[in-house]
Amino acid sequence: MEPAGTIAALALAGVTPDQITHVVLTHMHPDHIGGLYGEGPTFPNAELVVPKLENDFWSTQDSAAYKAKVAPLIDKARQINAGDEILPGITAEAAYGHTPGHTTYLLSAGDQRLLLTGDSFNHYAFSVSRPEWKVLYDNDKDAAIVTRKAVLARLAADRIPFFGYHMPFPAVGFIADTGEGSYRFMPATYQFSV
Ligand SMILES: [Zn+2]
Known part of the structure; x- marks a missing residue:
């Protein structure tokens, strides 16, 4: 671009x-x-x-x-560095694997949160439903799988909305746990309570 x-x-x-x-x-x-x-x-x-x-x-x-x-x-x-609050309410978090320094950012305001997931998972179907699949663009494929699983599990368990760079419109949504280590992307447009 x-x-x-x-x-x-x-x-x-x-x-x-x-x-x-x-x-x-x-x-x-x-x-x-x-x-x-x-x-x-x-x-x-x-x-x-x-x-x-x-x-x-x-x-x-x-x-x-x-x-x-x-x-x-x-x-x-x-x-x-990971752990730094880079601006008020914005904290850098280690999400290594996709690249050696790949970093996600947690935005916090009051009790609201939004995680900027970068390229932790790249495809709204494959990467989310099969996080253990190796991805061509991941620099360290095994580390990226560990990160991807951790990010998805956290988003689902804590019900944190996220913004994912390669997610389809509107790129903002939630992750639902569908069992056995598999997840589903729930675009914010389909969250009628938001
Ligand atoms: Zn990338």
Whole structure:
């Protein structure tokens, strides 16, 4: 993704890039960093927040996406660790496996919570109903399976709503436990009480 797509999506929400104060990365796959940098920084007033482990990894790889999108911004970026409250009510959590520093973020406000799951599970059917299946894009496939199972079990047990980057519209919903280590995506649109 290039910045134009990100800017167009923000415009639909009535937001201009200069209004963005923070950009927080779950990980540094190309489809998650492509909007950061074009002719210059896409978000000129924003602080970029990145998991330190993730940057440690990608900065040593021959990654064209990292070099084009993150490298120009990294000197001014804030590098964070799992467990850090990166902003009031936003806590970084380790979710390693998909990438070495893949990080989820728990948003809390009063008794309300929302988990940003990044790419902990990528497909709304396969990854959720069969979390033990290995995924092509997972860097450490066994670690990713452990993380995926843990994230899904927690979402189901605690009934935490989540936002998943690759989930179908509206990408926000819940995870229902269907038994024997298998789960189902329940889009928020079908939650009539929300
Ligand atoms: Zn990814």
